[in-house]
Amino acid sequence: MAKAPEGPTPGYLVWRLANKWRVAVDRALAPLGLTHAQYVMLSSLFGMERAGLRPSQRELADRTGLEPLYVSKLARSLEADGLIARARDLADTRTVRLTLTEKGQEAVRPALDLVQELLDQLLAPLGGQDDARTAAFVRDLTALLDAPLDRSRKDS
Template identity: 80%
Template sequence: MSGTSKGPTPGSLVWRLANKWRVAVDRTLAPLDLTHAQYVLLSSLFGLERAGRRPSQRELADHTGLEALYVSKLARTLEADGLIERTRDLTDTRAVRLALTDRGHEVVRPAMGLVQELLDRLLAPLGGQDDPRTAALVRDLTTLLDAPLDLPPSRKDS
């Protein structure tokens, strides 16, 4: 490294943008008494249920990209708030299945609407959700997310 700054690194920009968006979602959802992480769990569960699935906590963790232990903690909180129900899987007693309650459905629907409105505002500088620039951003971010973390070094050490 030369010590000369060439501007922010891609990692720094992704980290700053992720934090900026998380704060924006937290503020948007505050009137519904939800955090961004709780919203991710609830909206993902909503989508999976619409697809006919009743995921386990592990499956929901894999689907959302959240750590399994964090999903367990979130699920317990959301269960205490009456938004989801957690039940032991009858065929695998280690697994806990999740489902939205009626109250969970009542909360997640307006939350999804609020987050969609926010997403419209956040993506406006790229031309909106349907703009080709947004589609390109989604493709690029997906490529980065799908890349394994254990990539070999790009150059050989001497």
């Protein structure tokens, strides 16, 4: 049996940081009429479109880490608000492709700036976005995100 940790566990700290970030982004975006989840959808779609992609809802779910059903619900809501357009793929009618509307592009640009300012504040204790400590932090977070959490897998 593992010894009880002194101080907060890594899982607790990850949970606290994720919640701190979500709340800060929600508060910053509220004057723009956006939630953090809507921002994640719009900013990810914006980035994918800039890369020349026209993603499906499933591809956007994979990119964002959001559940496909949640992406579908958010997409319907964002479409109703005139921020995105949803269209059936001509080659596979089961697939729904997403694009930002002009209104969506106008909404996401100031949101990107606000979240960038928050990111600068968050990473300041590590030396800022261009610091080696931040690069190491990003590598560590990426490794954790890439690690499977399959409960049925037995430890070797």
